[in-house]
Amino acid sequence: MAHLLTESWINEFFFIAVVLSASSFFGFTIASRIKSILPGPQDNRFDQPFKRIKNIFKHVFAQSKMWRRPSIGLAHFLIFWGFCMVSLGTIAFLLEGLRFHVGWAQNFIFLGIQDFFTVLVIAAVLFAFFRRLVLKPNHVRLSGDALFILGMILCLMVTDLCIDGASATLKGELKSQAWASFSLAHFLGFPNWSPSVLAGFHLVNWWIHLITVFLFLCYLPFSKHFHVITAAPNIFFGTLIPWGRMKTLDLENSEHFGVDRLDQLSWKQKLDTLACTECGRCSDACPATTMGKKLDPANIIINLRHHLEHKDVNTSLHGQTISEEELWACTTCAACMHACPLTIEHIPAITDMRRHLVLMEGKMPEEAMLALRNLEQKGNPWGISEQERESWLDTQGITPLNEGDSVDLLFWIGCAGSFDDRSKKIVLAMIKILNHAKISFGVIGKHESCTGDPARRIGNEYLFQMLVQGNVEALNKFNYKKLLTICPHCMNSLKHEYQEFGLYNSKILHHSVFIKELMDKGLIRLKEAQASQTVTLHDSCYLTRYNDIVDAPREALKSVPGTQLIEMKRHGKSNFCCGAGGGRMWMEEDKSARVNVQRAEEAVQTGAQTLITECPFCMTMMRDGTRAMSEKERADPMVVKDIAEWVSEHLA
Amino acid sequence: MKILVIAETKESKLKSTALEMISFCQQAKIPFDLLTLGPAEDAHTLGAETCIGVHQILSARDSASLVAQHLPAYTLILGTASLAGKDLFARVSAQSMRHLYQDVTQLALQGETLTITKPIYAGKAFAKIEVNTVPALVTVRPNALGVHLTEQENTSTQTNKSEATTTTDREVLTKVEQGQSERPDLTESRVVISGGRSLKNSENFNILWQLADCLGGTVGASRAAVDAGYATHAMQVGQTGKTVSPKVYVACGISGAIQHLAGMKTSKHIIAINTDPDAPIFKIADYGIVSDLFELVPKLTEKLS
Amino acid sequence: MNIAVCIKQVPNTEAQVILNDGILAFSDPKKIINPYDEFAIEAALRAKEQAFPDASVTAITLGPESATEALRTALAMGCDQAIHITHEPHPGWLAPLTVGQAIGAALRQVDLVFCGRQGIDHDDFTVPYVIANAHQMSCINVVKEITYKPEEKKLWVVRESDGGQKEYFECPMPAVLGISIGLNKPRYPSLPGIMKAKKKAIESLNLTDLVSDSNCTWIQPSTYELPKAKEACKMIKGDIAEQASELARILKEDLHIV
Structure with a gap:
């Protein structure tokens, strides 16, 4: 950036006026934003600083999540780093405006690198314009805000090159300038312009540049581009607690539960809303949004921000800002959180609002009320006699452990495994594998009650804590080293949510992981392959995104001779939810747009013979979904099997 | 005495x-x-x-x-x-x-x-x-x-x-409405005939209505039938539909998945009609018939009329 | 203006009955509020909200220690006070005449009393009438609809009778109403309601103070019997005609449906 050419005091005066007024306006806005987000419950995000810094490197510097969409990932990477580099120049620009001489900014190499980035940024911005206006990907919202920002960035870059080119030409130092401004200068023919015109041109560009810088700065807090400032803090303060552990409410000592008003959201939850860039990646990933339901995680965050900036802190969020329909449509699959490059926490915001509806107003879908009542009175969502947990085991010749017994592996059957006919078969398959591998195990029969996952996700923290306390008391009566379960929801709660309530520490395993372990130890002998059998795997959200279990089930499947695994497009951590999480298994869904039918279609399209699931909820939803599809196509429904069944059927 | x-x-x-x-x-x-x-x-x-x-x-x-x-x-x-x-x-x-x-x-x-x-x-x-x-x-x-x-x-x-004196009644009866005019409400009916996906279309539900009318009862449906559009959601019996407790529940072409059972397991007598002898519904039924409902139900209606 | 609602606990509907040496026990000790009583609590609260805003709603129960849980639920739903009539443990159960007298004595001045139509444990279908008699109140049981006329101190009530028949009554207050299923949708208690209810004081009365020994009758069965074990499904064989005939016979003669 060239030194200010004219020494006119008018220029100086207006320059300082602009800098001061814009800076104070900006400062004032930032202060007021901070003030608006501060009130709220405690939220300690200052622990484990090294981990947090690591996240900065991963998500801010490396932009890791952005690369999932390669072309825009590259463009954004360039805009980000380009902007960082260019900002150094801007600082020099301002300092020089204040009459400081900034030597390093004159360095040829520095200028060369800067020019390089300036050009890349221009290219990236042009691509961004093209993407928004011509390519128009689904999840990208039509946004004047975005176009304005892109325009300003373009303007800054172009004026920068013009200023450099013009000032260098005027000083006669053109050759010493970096290549871009050099090229531009020659392209526009600066050397041939009359000096006064060039000087005027330089001045105009200089002022446009200055005003744009400060306009940009002042506009930021009002725009989705605020993320330029809020992204890094938001990522730094991002949650380090496993997603599968919902926040525990202090039931004895609070007056209010859940979130109804903004000051009941923590400062970090409100910061989330200021960090959102409205990129739409969460919308794209969300099963509810994909099926055309009212819920769109981006809208939740955007509407919360709107409420924060435009409405009274005392007005209720429910109804006006966020509707009940949206809240109940969430399956807590966390595809949104997985997709979000800014580590925004959509799900806690949703479940916190559910908690208010359920705990403060007793409001929830009727079928959810029935499921909760059954949990309360009978310890399982179907309301079947607890006795049945033992009666059916009895028919299989399995006797539960006695209190005080010790066993290496305790098999937590869960509600589906105890009451749902189809899921009982999964349990039997797993038992067959355990017997084959000569692993001794025990079950606890009617000492089990529902782990409470549906209660907590629906929002009834009180019922959840009651169920947990009962289960912890029950489990602590037995001695075991490992706890095995066939249900990812049970596994998730036991692993992440139960320790806090006093569950004795042990290894908690999902059966797909345990099967893999047994295979690794050579304890499982499998039949030779007769013919190639094609399967596709429907991952469980609570295994992949919540617990990083992606590879073990696949390896287990592929270890079965003859198995050919065909992946669905949306697999692993980007798998598409079956629709049953978040307590939705117990709620009715608009039959015109069923999540499970979409997923079943995706499975059928792979052409595989069998669909493998890892979770009793997924099993139910996928069976329903494939049956619904087969009706449409008048063909036999696709076979759905649990991973345990696949393995047990192939045991030697 | x-x-x-x-x-x-x-x-x-x-x-x-x-x-x-x-x-x-x-x-x-x-x-x-x-x-x-x-x-x-x-x-x-x-x-x-x-x-x-x-x-x-x-x-x-x-x-x-x-x-x-x-x-x-x-x-x-x-x-x-x-x-x-x-x-x-x-x-x-x-x-x-x-x-x-x-x-x-x-x-x-x-x-x-x-x-x-x-x-x-x-x-x-x-x-x-x-x-x-x-x-x-x-x-x-x-x-x-x-x-x-x-x-x-x-x-x-x-x-x-006997002459009985009518006292100034506390409770004054002003009107009596006979119950038989409309069909009973699903949750209150003594007899419920339910159909599953095997009914194949909504017209076929008339077979069940005829039997229900004959017995003074009403018709319900499984979730699968409602999903497929053969019956309205108001007729759905099950976990996410209505809970019924009739004296007699006749399940026609319903397999007996747990979500359905949750809505009717307190029925006093359960009769199951299904072509699949292994259908889980037979485990909880009192009477079972392995038969084609399209033949059996009209015949039954005939015998009862 | 005083509104009362009478509630009781009953064994969990899924619990199985076990006979040990002639003594009755349950596979699951968890008790629940008598399902009809929940509709009664809701009716009482709505009566206050819709017609008698100055009323005080009292939940009252007669039962062992554990019955306080039912009162806590009623308080959590919104009742203002609670009364627990306790008694010494005793085999068998109290005759409805005794229960009605005790509750009648405990409710000193009351304008509206709501009860569940019957307890699903013994199906006595009698207590509301005894309470009504104790205070010379109107009494209607199996209520399906209520309309209040507070200015005239009257109620318009619809009750269900046999064969789906509906009977419409005009009824002066004070009145006892036995509530049936479907009258309303009982509200889900809020957590603050539950927490506050835990700390509320419950008035404790003793059965012996309310009913004289001579009037206190315990029903003690000489024996209990379990029903025949549920038989496996009776498969009806034969061709279509035979199956239809047999099924028709079962419906007519065994199940008395026709």
Whole structure:
């Protein structure tokens, strides 16, 4: 950036006026934003600083999540780093405006690198314009805000090159300038312009540049581009607690539960809303949004921000800002959180609002009320006699452990495994594998009650804590080293949510992981392959995104001779939810747009013979979904099997 | 020992529930009087010593007063455990402060001791109770005793027409609506015929409606049938639909998945019709038929009409 | 203006009955509020909200220690006070005449009393009437609809009778109403309601103070019997005609449906 050419005091005066007024306006806005987000419950995000810094490197510097969409990932990477580099120049620009001489900014190499980035940024911005206006990907919202920002960035870059080119030409130092401004200068023919015109041109560009810088700065807090400032803090303060552990409410000592008003959201939850860039990646990933339901995680965050900036802190969020329909449509699959490059926490915001509806107003879908009542009175969502947990085991010749017994592996059957006919078969398959591998195990029969996952996700923290306390008391009566379960929801709660309530520490395993372990130890002998059998795997959200279990089930499947695994497009951590999480298994869904039918279609399209699931909820939803599809196509429904069944059927 | 039988009537004849109680008196060889709430042409042919006929329409409260009036002359007052009967007897019990045993399924006399048996905890157990207060009030569950009348000599029985004073009623009956005009509500119906996905389309549900109409019941559907558009959500029985508890539930072409069972498992009698002999519904049904519902149901309707 | 609602606990509907040496026990000791009583609590609260805003709603129960849980639920739903009539443990159960007298004595001045139509444990269908008698109140049981006329101190009530018949009554207050299923949708208690209810004082009364010994009757069965074990599904065989005939016979003769 060239030194200010004219020494006119008018220029100086207006320059300082602009800098001061814009800076104070900006400062004032930032202060007021901070003030608006501060009130709220405690939220300690200052622990484990090294981990947090690591996240900065991963998500801010490396932009890791952005690369999932390669072309825009590259463009954004360039805009980000380009902007960082260019900002150094801007600082020099301002300092020089204040009459400081900034030597390093004159360095040829520095200028060369800067020019390089300036050009890349221009290219990236042009691509961004093209993407928004011509390519128009689904999840990208039509946004004047975005176009304005892109325009300003373009303007800054172009004026920068013009200023450099013009000032260098005027000083006669053109050759010493970096290549871009050099090229531009020659392209526009600066050397041939009359000096006064060039000087005027330089001045105009200089002022446009200055005003744009400060306009940009002042506009930021009002725009989705605020993320330029809020992204890094938001990522730094991002949650380090496993997603599968919902926040525990202090039931004895609070007056209010859940979130109804903004000051009941923590400062970090409100910061989330200021960090959102409205990129739409969460919308794209969300099963509810994909099926055309009212819920769109981006809208939740955007509407919360709107409420924060435009409405009274005392007005209720429910109804006006966020509707009940949206809240109940969430399956807590966390595809949104997985997709979000800014580590925004959509799900806690949703479940916190559910908690208010359920705990403060007793409001929830009727079928959810029935499921909760059954949990309360009978310890399982179907309301079947607890006795049945033992009666059916009895028919299989399995006797539960006695209190005080010790066993290496305790098999937590869960509600589906105890009451749902189809899921009982999964349990039997797993038992067959355990017997084959000569692993001794025990079950606890009617000492089990529902782990409470549906209660907590629906929002009834009180019922959840009651169920947990009962289960912890029950489990602590037995001695075991490992706890095995066939249900990812049970596994998730036991692993992440139960320790806090006093569950004795042990290894908690999902059966797909345990099967893999047994295979690794050579304890499982499998039949030779007769013919190639094609399967596709429907991952469980609570295994992949919540617990990083992606590879073990696949390896287990592929270890079965003859198995050919065909992946669905949306697999692993980007798998598409079956629709049953978040307590939705117990709620009715608009039959015109069923999540499970979409997923079943995706499975059928792979052409595989069998669909493998890892979770009793997924099993139910996928069976329903494939049956619904087969009706449409008048063909036999696709076979759905649990991973345990696949393995047990192939045991030697 | 003397028994007073409070008899319900229909179309100027004693109802079968009254005949059941009279059978008991005859078999136990205990003298009894009959109090009929309404005209009954056959009242005096059954061996009652006295027939007390009430031919004006009395409110429940006044009927109760009337019964309470006659009460001291008897050791046992027997009535029907219909909604009307239970209401009447409860009023008698409250007015006269005599103990009442409702919905009894067995009566046994050993010498002077009356033992009643009644279901408790929704029929999960039966309690045998020795009744030692006199007079005792007992309502009998309809169809529990059965009708076993014996020929009676034509003993002349006195027939009294009872005049009962209508008091200024606390509860004034202003209107009565008969129940048969509309189809019963799914959650209240005594009989529910449910269809599953195998009905194949909504027109086929008419087969079930015909059977339901014949039995005074209504039609439900499984979630699969509702999803497929064969039935409306209002007809859905199950976890995310309605919970029903009819006397008889007929499941046609329904496999019996747990979500459906959650909505109907408290039905007193379950009949399952399915072409798949391994369908889980047969595990909880009382009666099962492995058959094609499209053939069986119309045939059944035919036999019943 | 005083509104009361009478509630009781009953064994969990899924619990199985076990006979040990002639003594009745349950596979699951968890008790629940008598399902009809929940509708009664809701009716009482709505009566206050819709017609008698100055009323005080009292929940009352007669039962062992554990019955306080039912009162806590009623308080959590919104009742203002609670009364627990306790008694010494005793085999068998109290005769409805005794229960009605006790509750009648405990409710000193009351304008509206709501009860569940019957307890699903013993199905006595009598207590509301005894309470009504104790205070010379109107009494309607199996109520399906209520309309209040507070200015005239009257109620318009619809009750269900046999064969789906509906009976419409005009009824002066004070009145006792036995509530049936479907009258309303009982509200889900809020957590603050539950927490506050835990700390509320419950008035404790003793049965012996309310009913004289001579009037206190316990029903003690001489024996209990379990029903025949549920038989496996009876499969009806034969061709279509035979199956249809047999099924028709079952419906007519065994199940008395026709």
